[in-house]
Amino acid sequence: MSKARPTVRRARLEPLLAAAGSLLDAESERGARARTRLVASTGLSPEGVDFALRRCLEANPSEAELLALLDATPEVPRANVLLSANVFVAAHRAIAIALAASESVFVRPSRREPALAELLWEAAPGSFQLRGELELEPGDHLWAYGSDQTLAEIARSTPPAVTLHAHGSGFGVAVLGSAELPSAELELSLLGLAEDIALFDQRGCLSPRVLLVAGDPGRALELARELAAVLEQLELRIPRGRLSPDEAAELTLYRDSANYAGELLNAGLGFVSVSPSEQVMLPPVGRNLHVLATENPLALVESLAPFVTSCAVEGDPALRAAIQHALPCARASRFGDMQRPPFDGPVDRRKWRSTRTP
Amino acid sequence: MNRVARSDELHARVQRFATGGSADTFSGLAQEIAQFQREFSAGFARLWARSGGAEGAVELIPGVPCDAFRMTRVALHPESEDQARFATSGTTGSARGIHALRRLDTYRALALRFGRAALLGSSARRRVVALAPRLDEPASSSLGHMMALFMVDFEQAATTDVRAPERWLLDEQGVNLAGLERAAAGASEAGEALIVLATSFALVGLLDALEGRRILAPAETVVMQTGGFKGKSREVDGEVLRRDVARAFGISEPRVVSEYGMTELTSQLYEATLPGSALNAERPAPPGVYVEPPWLRVVPVDPISLEPVAPGEIGIARIIDLGNIDSAIAIQTQDRVQRTGAGITLLGRAPGAPPRGCSLAVEEFLRARGS
Numbered sequence: 001m002s003k004a005r006p007t008v009r010r011a012r013l014e015p016l017l018a019a020a021g022s023l024l025d026a027e028s029e030r031g032a033r034a035r036t037r038l039v040a041s042t043g044l045s046p047e048g049v050d051f052a053l054r055r056c057l058e059a060n061p062s063e064a065e066l067l068a069l070l071d072a073t074p075e076v077p078r079a080n081v082l083l084s085a086n087v088f089v090a091a092h093r094a095i096a097i098a099l100a101a102s103e104s105v106f107v108r109p110s111r112r113e114p115a116l117a118e119l120l121w122e123a124a125p126g127s128f129q130l131r132g133e134l135e136l137e138p139g140d141h142l143w144a145y146g147s148d149q150t151l152a153e154i155a156r157s158t159p160p161a162v163t164l165h166a167h168g169s170g171f172g173v174a175v176l177g178s179a180e181l182p183s184a185e186l187e188l189s190l191l192g193l194a195e196d197i198a199l200f201d202q203r204g205c206l207s208p209r210v211l212l213v214a215g216d217p218g219r220a221l222e223l224a225r226e227l228a229a230v231l232e233q234l235e236l237r238i239p240r241g242r243l244s245p246d247e248a249a250e251l252t253l254y255r256d257s258a259n260y261a262g263e264l265l266n267a268g269l270g271f272v273s274v275s276p277s278e279q280v281m282l283p284p285v286g287r288n289l290h291v292l293a294t295e296n297p298l299a300l301v302e303s304l305a306p307f308v309t310s311c312a313v314e315g316d317p318a319l320r321a322a323i324q325h326a327l328p329c330a331r332a333s334r335f336g337d338m339q340r341p342p343f344d345g346p347v348d349r350r351k352w353r354s355t356r357t358p
Numbered sequence: 359m360n361r362v363a364r365s366d367e368l369h370a371r372v373q374r375f376a377t378g379g380s381a382d383t384f385s386g387l388a389q390e391i392a393q394f395q396r397e398f399s400a401g402f403a404r405l406w407a408r409s410g411g412a413e414g415a416v417e418l419i420p421g422v423p424c425d426a427f428r429m430t431r432v433a434l435h436p437e438s439e440d441q442a443r444f445a446t447s448g449t450t451g452s453a454r455g456i457h458a459l460r461r462l463d464t465y466r467a468l469a470l471r472f473g474r475a476a477l478l479g480s481s482a483r484r485r486v487v488a489l490a491p492r493l494d495e496p497a498s499s500s501l502g503h504m505m506a507l508f509m510v511d512f513e514q515a516a517t518t519d520v521r522a523p524e525r526w527l528l529d530e531q532g533v534n535l536a537g538l539e540r541a542a543a544g545a546s547e548a549g550e551a552l553i554v555l556a557t558s559f560a561l562v563g564l565l566d567a568l569e570g571r572r573i574l575a576p577a578e579t580v581v582m583q584t585g586g587f588k589g590k591s592r593e594v595d596g597e598v599l600r601r602d603v604a605r606a607f608g609i610s611e612p613r614v615v616s617e618y619g620m621t622e623l624t625s626q627l628y629e630a631t632l633p634g635s636a637l638n639a640e641r642p643a644p645p646g647v648y649v650e651p652p653w654l655r656v657v658p659v660d661p662i663s664l665e666p667v668a669p670g671e672i673g674i675a676r677i678i679d680l681g682n683i684d685s686a687i688a689i690q691t692q693d694r695v696q697r698t699g700a701g702i703t704l705l706g707r708a709p710g711a712p713p714r715g716c717s718l719a720v721e722e723f724l725r726a727r728g729s
Contacts, residue, residue, distance in 0.1 A: 087716065148722060167716070256426070257429060
């Protein structure tokens, strides 16, 4: 196929970015409707939806980000997108990647959470097509997002003549280095981390679920207490939404396991657990964080590398650089920025495998 | 009394209770053990406090989740006092948990008492083999340890070499079919009953190896089947497996007896189907119904509130096991169960929150870390 000029590809993104922008204003008709629909479909609280839209919907990416997005995206005859649920703003980035790839874009929204894709389509008519089912043709490219299990099923059913770009599940890790931060800086960092946790009620692959604290268990416990208090306060401003029965049952088991094994701190409706050992426990979604002390955060993060989609480091620039080097595919950020990586391609940059093992 | 003395006293009372010759009640012993564990286990004390700490109702003793065994040591005693460390099989993936036992005599007494009641259908001499991997030293598998106990006790021979390779008929290559056929032929010639102790996936392997053929086994053969498939074989419906195993050995289906146990427990539950067995005579129950020993109680609880569900409703199993004196008197499983008139029906494991979207599911993480 002939290559489109960069300006042409760039122009294809404009209506989508404008559509995203039209959703940001809660007072506008479209913005209000988006909020109503998203609250109903996601289970997030109204404040949670509004916070996620304002914080994470990339309506104004920089030119550098857009150029990087175009650079990173292959040009293809037809781009198909299979969206997942939970992080509703992900639909916007996924469609942008497809538009960067092709002028023929077909999108199948998540059945459970179709709202954002439909709202963008309404606001940017003609930019892409919504489909109940994708009809793949030889030479097509398919960008698929979801759990590893879902992706494995998709990989099995995708015709060999179709190129699959699969982006699977993961989680975020936050690391606090050994340096003692000034109290104001620490306060801001913990608030940022709490916001990263609260966004989407932790259902995204960028959501932090583990905090590694360099140093001894006493320091980890002290920080866990501070963070639990911050999460509790944040919940007053941005209430947690509802959990599914399965999620609630997982939360109960996690609560009791963590309570038996170590310290368990109430953090609003969620919990912060503190491990007595370096045994990493993955808490369920719903604003829960597992904190553990380690003398060697780098080694521990490396052991989790296949699962880590994002990693935020505070308090030790050298450690941050070392972790970035060790986990080149993970999105690196500071606390508070874990849920808004540059708009330069898929948030998940790991090479997808049907089975990830450490 | 110090910890060891109190533990020893409780062991003695639980063993007496199991024989039926005791004035203790299940509830009374359970509450005493719970109190003992609150005093000597900081983890259990925390769990008790968070649960509201209701004394009196044995159903309200908080269960220690199986996951806790992977996260920390669940024992009141230090490692130096361990007589056995049984490792969990990895059903829930990730790091393997350990159930540390300070005394093995209580384990032995309870396992044998109910095992005999469920698996011995006559007074005939017996030969016992296991479709399980060879016993390691020291035994790290509670199932392997129990099977070895059964070999010695059920055969009642002057000497029994439980490490003899001809007793353990499963290895990396699969089921040792020739070994099983030799054991069956030997039992027939000697006029002995054959008892085959097997995991479900080993039985599937056996059926696959047989390719429809039958084993010439004594009419009094009993097959004890336990555990799930854990991805080690194709999955087979329980009723189909029972039928096919019975056909393979040429025995009636009630002679295939399912056992339910887990590393985190000291005691086991059994189906009460075996004709001639004490359990079948005293507490008969249809296939698929697991009968509790008098020293164990299953409480189906709501998976979110962990409150006991109404009689007959489905819940997840909290298992109160008086044998777990030095670890956790109540274990919270994720196994879905329903109480019927005679016992407990198992309905499979609660799956955990299914993976949705891109957040990594806890189960997925555990599975991957465990592989």
